[in-house]
Amino acid sequence: MLTLTHIADTHLGHRQYGVKQREDDMVSTLRTALDKMLTEQDTDAIFLPGDLFHSRDLRPKILHQTEQELAQVPDDVPVLVSRGNHDENLTPRDVTWLNYLHQRGHIVFLQAELTADPETAWFNPYEPDNPGQSAGFYDINVENLDGPIRVFGLQWRGAKTGQALQQVADGIRETNEMHGQPAFTVLLAHFGMEDEVPTLGGTVTHAELRDVKEQVDYLALGHIHKRYEAADWIYNPGSPEAHNTREGRDDWEHGYYSIRLDTDISVAGSAAVEFDVAHHPTKRRPYYRVEFDVTPHESPGELETAFKEHVQDEQAAMMEYCSQERFTANGEPRSPIIDLRFTGTLQFSRGDFRTDELSEWLEEAWDALYVQVNMGIRTANIQQLLSEIDEEDVFKDGKLNTAVLEDRVFETIAKESMYAEHASDVADVLGSAHQMAQAEEAVEDIQESISSARRDLFPDLADGVVLNVDEDPFVDDEVDGEGPGESADNESPVEADETVGVSE
Known part of the structure; x- marks a missing residue:
């Protein structure tokens, strides 16, 4: 058996309501989730499709804490990350903190090249000896399978997501023809699906995913802070922490997934690999x-x-x-x-x-x-x-x-x-x-x-x-020597409480 885990929207650095403890909550919640992934699920790889950070402009403390937490993950357990809207918001930059963490070996930063060919995305393989600033896909080699578990990444594209998905479907097909067919395919992406949060515009329809579905077995999503699943291949775990009062309600589930693949078979073709998915609630502030x-x-x-x-x-x-x-x-x-x-x-x-x-x-x-x-x-x-x-x-x-x-x-x-x-x-x-x-x-x-x-x-x-x-x-x-309670000044800064389960 092989176990993969899928978490999203950790928003490290989010000082919600201006309260410093909320910034620390984001790190603590990720820490406990990673610990459970490694000890209880015995994960072989960790997926994080977007919004690792709440902002591209990080305080040094947040970057330091992030590196400390990622350093606790064993070297043989890759942390595969794609970019969300908060990881690079406003005007894009040539180098982001995800590039930095990738070059430092803390994560594998996956993204598609969408500019060279308007019809097809290009995915570069990850090379441990020459990681560069990012990669397009990462192979997890498994005994008994005739191909690897292949993980692709698609960065946040906003209103252009539909067009990018068509390029991605073509790019995955061409990549597999060039590098050999995988036994199981995962795509990390950061967008919302239709009907999951009615007040959120710009979502992707199932029709726009038709060609992607032919190439992908597990679509690992982030962006919506509420757990949802669709069609036995689309999974969104919900953010580990709630980021506004609506998300804090009991009907909004938060956590991460574990995906157990049956690797005790030796057949070609991704459709032959069976997998079970379980959702695990994260420990968060009430x-x-x-x-x-x-x-x-x-x-x-x-x-x-x-x-x-x-x-x-x-x-x-x-x-x-x-x-x-x-x-x-x-x-x-x-x-x-x-x-x-x-x-x-x-x-x-x-x-x-x-x-x-x-x-x-x-x-x-x-x-x-x-x-x-x-x-x-x-x-x-x-x-x-x-x-x-x-x-x-x-x-x-x-x-x-x-x-x-x-x-x-x-x-x-x-x-x-x-x-x-x-x-x-x-x-x-x-x-x-x-x-x-x-x-x-x-x-x-x-x-x-x-x-x-x-x-x-x-x-x-x-x-x-x-x-x-x-x-x-x-x-x-x-x-x-201190208890778990917190003390705070009674004066509170003003912050708008969002009504949509995603940070825009």
């Missing part, structure tokens, strides 16, 4: 959702009292949830990330609704690592506005003039917030952000636009804060 309906409460004081009672009633359930084995470190529950959602109709001024104070209280009461506030409320005044708004203002020739309606709503929201003195400016910012979202501009661009406007309008509130917490929750208590 997310826990708290929902609170603001509708019944007539005053800020009444709402605050009811909220605190609700949180205290919910605490036992939270502790039980966070005590699940998949969320523990050294056998102890880890401080959760709280998805705090306010719903319903607010009966008083939005400016008197101090969500920051409520979230800080909750963070302290539950020893939470971070509280992400998500608002799903409207005020009574907004409801009144919607019921009284003049139809002649918002309807033109029988069609809804959404721009006018949005302006009125955004300005009313701003007037009822802590930013009431700048209501018109804040309304403009909200409108601009909404237009950018409708145009499907990148989340990072929308976030930067809002942050820039906030710095201009409210410079006193825009100072960045770095949270100081323990480096690593997996360090043994007896080694460093």
